[in-house]
Amino acid sequence: MRIAVVGGTGKEGRGMAARWARAGHDVFIGSREAERAAARAAGLQQEHPGLAGKLAGGDNVWAVQHSELVVLAVPYAAHTSTLESLKPVLGSRVLIDITVPLQPPQVTRVYLPAGQAAALEAQAILGSDAQVVAALHHVSAAHLRDLDHAIDCDVLACSDHAAALEQALRVIADLSVRAIDAGPLCNAVALESLTPVLLHLNRAHKGASVGIRITGL
């Protein structure tokens, strides 16, 4: 599949792009600065020779236009403006929104945005027909980046669009993690707000890089 990672030059985007390319997907890294994205794509190819899929970089709209599925990986401060710029070109593509509404520097405290969750705000901005999925809030960038590292963390994903959620769960599983259907999009409140708790644990247990597992499944 052709996957766009919008904001793909960030920490999270880096590991996801490489893992998906390893799994055979073609990955289009998007950035506000096309050259940074192109440099990141070239850098990842150098770092991981022999990836099964292609890696390329360009601006965010370019990345979406080349893709079948879009991952939104921008800081919350750029969330609304990025969505508005992508809205005209997104079409019926599935959008996996990994945004957590953090309020730096207080990233270890839950902050609820006006729309209760970034993903609910994305759905409101894009309209109710948009194929929004919220997921990938809990896997640390450090774990994603090390491609040989088995990730001891489940990925919870939620959406109001069943087919979109199914496609997202398949694509997420290609990161070599267990992907779990967490219900309707309003449950993004739970998924997003758990991240500050995990960041608190990382800080309290110096050097830790924690994750979550669902037990009893």
Place this chain on the structure above:
Amino acid sequence: MRIAVVGGTGKEGRGMAARWARAGHDVFIGSREAERAAARAAGLQQEHPGLAGKLAGGDNVWAVQHSELVVLAVPYAAHTSTLESLKPVLGSRVLIDITVPLQPPQVTRVYLPAGQAAALEAQAILGSDAQVVAALHHVSAAHLRDLDHAIDCDVLACSDHAAALEQALRVIADLSVRAIDAGPLCNAVALESLTPVLLHLNRAHKGASVGIRITGL
């Protein structure tokens, strides 16, 4: 320690009362109906002979007055009124609020109350000096009830009062679970809202009784 379980005739209260009594705590089960609480205490003693601690039942205020630490285990619909009735007698006791703001019958969808979290509402009702801790939202009643069952679920607890949180973590560990400091009380939003997700998983995976684990600690 003398522990009051307010609303202790409910599903969650049942297993906690028995586990704490087994660990040597004296447990005071509270209910709006004192007789139901007394009957539950007698029933648990019969079910689990030889518990190290005492079990007794009475009305909620009676239970609090006999205790050193209070666990609030009422349905969200009774949360505000119960707190208001306990406020005059609570004093400096630690209050562990296990309430999840569910909106039956839609218990598999996150519902955010006006105060963002039940525990934040409890703190507002009781005043900022009250020793409120939010915890125990994720351990299933079924797992708690079976005293010989090793519970494959961590307990996350948060509070704005450090000494209260420390005491709560020690008491929770006596349920034979791992108890983890999850940060300030505002993080109760994350803890409470995860419960509808777990209920969704229980429903989607028929007969499951899921929990969570923090990995990487």
